[in-house]
Structures are given as C-alpha cells and as structure tokens.
Amino acid sequence: MKRWTLSLCAALLLGASTASWSADAQPLADDPVVEARLVGIAEELRCLVCQNESLAGSRADLAEDLRREIRTLIRQGKTDAEVMDFLVSRYGDFVRYRPPVKPTTYLLWGGPFVLLAAGLAGLVVFLRRRTPPDAVALTAEEQQRAAALLNENKNA
Amino acid sequence: MKKFFLVPLGLFAVLAVFLAVGLNRDPHEVPSPLIGKPAPVFSLPRLEAEAAGQAFGPQEMRGKVWMLNVWATWCGPCRQEHPVLVDFAKAKLVPIVGLNYKDQKAEAQRWLTEFGNPYVATAVDADGRVGIDYGVYGVPETYLIDKTGAIRFKQIGPLTAEVLQKKVIPMIKELQS
Numbered sequence: 001m002k003r004w005t006l007s008l009c010a011a012l013l014l015g016a017s018t019a020s021w022s023a024d025a026q027p028l029a030d031d032p033v034v035e036a037r038l039v040g041i042a043e044e045l046r047c048l049v050c051q052n053e054s055l056a057g058s059r060a061d062l063a064e065d066l067r068r069e070i071r072t073l074i075r076q077g078k079t080d081a082e083v084m085d086f087l088v089s090r091y092g093d094f095v096r097y098r099p100p101v102k103p104t105t106y107l108l109w110g111g112p113f114v115l116l117a118a119g120l121a122g123l124v125v126f127l128r129r130r131t132p133p134d135a136v137a138l139t140a141e142e143q144q145r146a147a148a149l150l151n152e153n154k155n156a
Numbered sequence: 157m158k159k160f161f162l163v164p165l166g167l168f169a170v171l172a173v174f175l176a177v178g179l180n181r182d183p184h185e186v187p188s189p190l191i192g193k194p195a196p197v198f199s200l201p202r203l204e205a206e207a208a209g210q211a212f213g214p215q216e217m218r219g220k221v222w223m224l225n226v227w228a229t230w231c232g233p234c235r236q237e238h239p240v241l242v243d244f245a246k247a248k249l250v251p252i253v254g255l256n257y258k259d260q261k262a263e264a265q266r267w268l269t270e271f272g273n274p275y276v277a278t279a280v281d282a283d284g285r286v287g288i289d290y291g292v293y294g295v296p297e298t299y300l301i302d303k304t305g306a307i308r309f310k311q312i313g314p315l316t317a318e319v320l321q322k323k324v325i326p327m328i329k330e331l332q333s
Contacts (some may be wrong), residue, residue: 048294069288090190091189094187141243
C-alpha cells in the first residue's frame with residue numbers, strides 16, 4: 001500500500017513537471033524544428049537596418065518582420081534555398097553574408113588567390129635575379145694567397 | 157633592380173584608390189534587385205476616410221508613369237521629405253501614391269490634413285508585408301514605376317529637390333515619351 005502511494009506521488013510529480021516544462025517552452029517557440037531552421041537561415045543573412053548584425057541576432061523591427069516571414073515560409077514547406085531566394089529577390093545579394101559565385105563576384109572570390117599567385121611569381125623572379133654572393137670567382141693570385149694562408153694554418 | 161621600389165608604391169596607390177572610393181560610398185544604399193522588374197502586386201485598404209472600404213493596387217496605375225512613396229508618421233526623415241513631395245505633386249508631372257508603412261491609421265490621417273496630401277491615393281500596409289515584397293528597409297523609400305508596371309528607379313531615404321531635378325524628372329520625361 002505504502003509503495004503504491006509513493007509511485008503515485010512520483011507519477012504525479014513527474015506529470016506536473018513535464019506539464020510546466022511545455023508550458024514554459026510555448027512562448028519561445030511553438031515549433032522547435034521551425035525555430036531551429038529559422039536560426040540556421042537567419043544566421044546567414046544580414047539585417048539591412050543594422051548591417052553588422054545577422055538577421056538572427058538583430059532586434060530591429062524589420063528583422064522581426066522578416067523572421068516572422070521566414071517562419072511562415074518554413075511552415076509552408078519551403079526549402080532553405082527557396083527561403084534564401086525569397087529574400088535575395090527582394091533585398092539583393094547584399095543580404096547574404098556569403099555572396100554567391102557569379103560573374104560580378106568572381107573578383108571578390110578569386111581576388112585573394114590572384115594576389116597570392118602574383119606575390120609568389122614576384123618572389124620567384126626576385127630570387128632568380130639575385131646574384132649569389134659566393135659565386136664571385138677568385139683570380140689566380142687570390143687563389144695562391146688563399147692556399148698559402150691555409151697551409152700556414154696547417155703547419156702551425 | 158631599382159624598379160622593385162615602384163612595386164609597393166604602385167600597390168599602395170591602388171589600395172588608396174579603393175579605400176577612397178569605398179569610404180565615399182553610403183553603405184546604407186543597397187542597390188535594389190527589383191529595378192527593371194515588375195512592381196509586386198498587392199491590394200491594400202486605403203487610408204483616406206472618404207475612401208473607406210476601397211482598396212488600392214498597383215494594377216490600377218497601368219499605362220501611367222507613377223511614383224510609390226513609402227512613408228510613416230514615426231519616420232523622422234519623412235517629415236523632412238513631405239514638403240518636397242507636396243511641392244512636387246503641385247507640378248502634376250506624375251501621380252504619387254503613398255504606402256503608409258507600419259503606422260497608426262489615425263495618426264497618418266492627421267499627418268495628411270496637417271501637412272498637406274500629395275498623394276492621389278494612400279494604401280495602408282499595417283503589418284509591413286507589402287514593404288517586404290518591395291524590399292523596403294529604410295523609410296522613406298520611393299519607387300518610380302513605368303507604364304508597363306516595371307520599377308525603373310528607387311530612392312532610398314528622403315527625396316530632395318536636387319534628386320528630383322537631377323534624376324527623377326529627367327527619367328519621368330523619358331519614360332512618358
């Protein structure tokens with residue numbers, strides 16, 4: 001009998017705690033899957049009002065509206081790429097922190113590698129042109145003097 | 157060998173030019189991808205008390221060159237822009253349509269009676285959804301739309317007499333001809 005009451009109490013407690021859990025989570029996100037996807041997408045996007053903040057982190061009014069819009073799109077079953085397209089078609093590539101590779105951004109993406117290649121080429125040319133200091137040939141007279149000095153050392 | 161000294165100097169000059177150009181550009185002016193594209197369709201209730209129950213949509217302006225001005229009473233630069241718009245409307249070059257963005261209806265109506273109404277119609281975008289379709293991110297913004305319904309020009313921030321004279325009016329004349 002005692003054991004039975006104990007387990008009932010435990011069950012009630014457990015039930016109560018799970019209930020309060022879900023009640024607490026409600027206002028934050030009614031669907032954690034949607035919210036996780038929203039954060040994933042919004043981290044990649046720039047808030048146009050405060051441009052150094054991502055859409056996920058910004059508290060600007062427009063950012064809130066756009067997050068609401070993205071939530072609706074996700075619920076409609078749109079893929080991440082489709083949601084991105086929705087925003088890019090309205091605000092341009094600038095909303096993306098990682099701009100797409102296309103003719104207008106070739107320089108942006110390729111520029112650093114071009115500079116690296118140019119730097120390496122410059123280095124090679126510089127090293128090749130440099131005359132090594134030890135390649136200076138000795139005259140016959142200097143050779144004799146050198147030999148004499150070396151011999152002197154040996155005899156001592 | 158002496159030429160090598162010119163390389164860093166040249167690189168510095170290039171860098172300086174890039175930085176100078178970059179510093180003189182306004183990062184808040186993001187080029188709109190909507191230029192040349194059809195103006196997004198919408199149907200929104202009108203603000204004017206006398207037009208209660210009526211809706212406005214851009215499709216009504218087909219065949220006309222017209223201007224869509226996004227404004228709100230909470231927007232400081234809009235107040236600065238408003239007299240410019242009232243003046244411009246008097247010239248009757250193009251019809252100006254207002255898009256009252258995320259605003260209180262009563263306050264917006266009071267604004268128009270107090271400061272004058274340059275708009276042939278004002279649509280109420282209470283939740284800002286149409287604003288999103290138009291890529292609005294900083295009020296005021298103004299769109300110039302041609303006879304076929306395509307967006308041809310977008311002004312981010314307030315219109316000034318100078319912008320109107322130098323850019324907008326020549327463009328309107330070209331689009332109307």
